[in-house]
Amino acid sequence: xxxxxxxxxxxxxxxxxxxxxxxxxxxxxxxxxxxxxxxxxxxxxxxxxxxxxxxxxxxxxxxxxxxxxxxxxxxxxxxxxxxxxxxxxxxxxxxxxxxxxxxxxxxxxxxxxxxxxxxxxxxxxxxxxxxxxxxxxxxxxxxxxxxxxxxxxxxxxxxxxxxxxxxxxxxxxxxxxxxxxxxxxxxxxxxxxxxxxxxxxxxxxxxxxxxxxxxxxxxxxxxxxxxxxxxxxxxxxxxxxxxxxxxxxxxxxxxxxxxxxxx
Amino acid sequence: xxxxxxxxxxxxxxxxxxxxxxxxxxxxxxxxxxxxxxxxxxxxxxxxxxxxxxxxxxxxxxxxxxxxxxxxxxxxxxxxxxxxxxxxxxxxxxxxxxxxxxxxxxxxxxxxxxxxxxxxxxxxxxxxxxxxxxxxxxxxxxxxxxxxxxxxxxxxxxxxxxxxxxxxxxxxxxxxxxxxxxxxxxxxxxxxxxxxxxxxxxxxxxxxxxxxxxxxxxxxxxxxxxxxxxxxxxxxxxxxxxxxxxxxxxxxxxxxxxxxxxx
Numbered sequence: 001x002x003x004x005x006x007x008x009x010x011x012x013x014x015x016x017x018x019x020x021x022x023x024x025x026x027x028x029x030x031x032x033x034x035x036x037x038x039x040x041x042x043x044x045x046x047x048x049x050x051x052x053x054x055x056x057x058x059x060x061x062x063x064x065x066x067x068x069x070x071x072x073x074x075x076x077x078x079x080x081x082x083x084x085x086x087x088x089x090x091x092x093x094x095x096x097x098x099x100x101x102x103x104x105x106x107x108x109x110x111x112x113x114x115x116x117x118x119x120x121x122x123x124x125x126x127x128x129x130x131x132x133x134x135x136x137x138x139x140x141x142x143x144x145x146x147x148x149x150x151x152x153x154x155x156x157x158x159x160x161x162x163x164x165x166x167x168x169x170x171x172x173x174x175x176x177x178x179x180x181x182x183x184x185x186x187x188x189x190x191x192x193x194x195x196x197x198x199x200x201x202x203x204x205x206x207x208x209x210x211x212x213x214x215x216x217x218x219x220x221x222x223x224x225x226x227x228x229x230x231x232x233x234x235x236x237x238x239x240x241x242x243x244x245x246x247x248x249x250x251x252x253x254x255x256x257x258x259x260x261x262x263x
Numbered sequence: 264x265x266x267x268x269x270x271x272x273x274x275x276x277x278x279x280x281x282x283x284x285x286x287x288x289x290x291x292x293x294x295x296x297x298x299x300x301x302x303x304x305x306x307x308x309x310x311x312x313x314x315x316x317x318x319x320x321x322x323x324x325x326x327x328x329x330x331x332x333x334x335x336x337x338x339x340x341x342x343x344x345x346x347x348x349x350x351x352x353x354x355x356x357x358x359x360x361x362x363x364x365x366x367x368x369x370x371x372x373x374x375x376x377x378x379x380x381x382x383x384x385x386x387x388x389x390x391x392x393x394x395x396x397x398x399x400x401x402x403x404x405x406x407x408x409x410x411x412x413x414x415x416x417x418x419x420x421x422x423x424x425x426x427x428x429x430x431x432x433x434x435x436x437x438x439x440x441x442x443x444x445x446x447x448x449x450x451x452x453x454x455x456x457x458x459x460x461x462x463x464x465x466x467x468x469x470x471x472x473x474x475x476x477x478x479x480x481x482x483x484x485x486x487x488x489x490x491x492x493x494x495x496x497x498x499x500x501x502x503x504x505x506x507x508x509x510x511x512x513x514x515x516x517x518x519x520x521x522x523x524x525x526x
Contacts, residue, residue: 044318046317047314047315047316047317048312048314048315049311049312049313049314049315049342049381050312050313050375050376051310051311051312051314051340051376052310052311052312052376052475053310053475054309054310054475055307057464057472057473057474058461058472058473058474058475059470059471059472059473060471060473077314079312079376080475083459083461083475084461084473086459087459087460087461088461088463088473109388109506111508112313112384112388112506112508113313113314113315113342118312121375125372125375125456125457126456127456153521153524157520157521157524161520164513165454166454166510167510167513183524183525184521184524184525185525186514186517186518186521186525188507188509188511188514189507189508189509191428191429191507193388193389193390194388196346196349196350197350198321198346198347198350198351200351201320207322208322208323209320209321209322210320210321210322210323210347210351211320211321212315212316212317212321212343212346238517238521239509240509240510240513240514240517241508241509241510242508242509242510242513243372243375244451244452244454244510245374245375245452245504245505245508246451246452246502246503246504246505247429247430247503247504247505247507248451250427250430250503250505251449251451251503254449254501254503255449257420257424258416258420258447258449258501261416261420261446261447
């Protein structure tokens, strides 16, 4: 693959592994927008958040190359994959980092645990326009074709105008027939959390072990400006996400709390 | 251990493992403030971010119990440990989730990768007043005694008044003699990123592998309201951290960008 100056160079990854249907769909659409370098793992890396591999070395294998794309298999997390590609594998800094399509929504606080959104945030930290796509369906055989129209809208928008530094995009798409989708809504992240219900079992030696299960609790199901509301009501949600986790609105209050202790 | 209604119940964890010097120091100070349940791993879990263990079951072992504390060893990430403790091991929702003292600073964007801050964010998601402490020294034999004074100030403040929902605290302490610390500063997260320099090596079979290395690049070393500036200038930095990753300031601009596409 030769990357010309006029080509858009797209780094594509996911957290469901190289053989996921969501990745296949996203890959197809990305080839309409530029030269694609795909890097992912053989196995799923769901729930890996922005984890880094620091104790074991990273391995990477070129699986396929032609005029329009290159495909690598890597043994690291989605964050490792973005770092390794940007630093060691790409001809130049890519124009876009694109992740997904995740099998399952990454709305509300799922953004904190998601490997898909971690890869997106990692691209953003390099100053690259980055976007993560998720479909609200966990099934490995979900119909991802509904996503194509909205991926094209988002990528066209990004091609026209990159994101400012420190901003990336979290796109969640309802898993309904495309004609039932009411359009795009710009949203904020819903307030919520996961309510864990660990399943406690006994192994054949009589020792306890736990499986993490649980369900999402939306703290504000009525708020029409949130991503959860949009998804539930068959809208595609677009949330601008920042790498700045400072609670800016609480800075003055915190100063007041510590005013006797601060220098 | 019996937890009375009048007792403060403190859940303590870290990402450097059960035998880390920083954890030992934090444990000692926490016993001044309440009954302590400590849960951590045998091995270090640095750089695990908010990763969840979903493919393997979690195991937990009670190592020690007396009137004032219980200590568990767990095989999960810091986030798993907090989830498991809150849901399966504790008598009730704890008053505080406290993590650290991390060996090495978690200022600027390190908050995104840090297992210590992930455990803190996890406590925050449960609505518990949560704080992560880090010392700006990676050494396993660093002198953590300098931290004690500031841990006490923070915990006293938290005991007087819990944090509002969605807010937790990222505390970074300079690794200098306590008399050289100039006091506490309330800060925002510095803009910066890690500049990766992978080390590429060949294994005995002649195949390439990569080690992640790199160094932090501060994009705004002159900004006196940032955590990096505070640390560099021998202040203890306190950053209020939010679980809401929405770039609220960009919502209107994003609406404008997509106004022809939104419903």
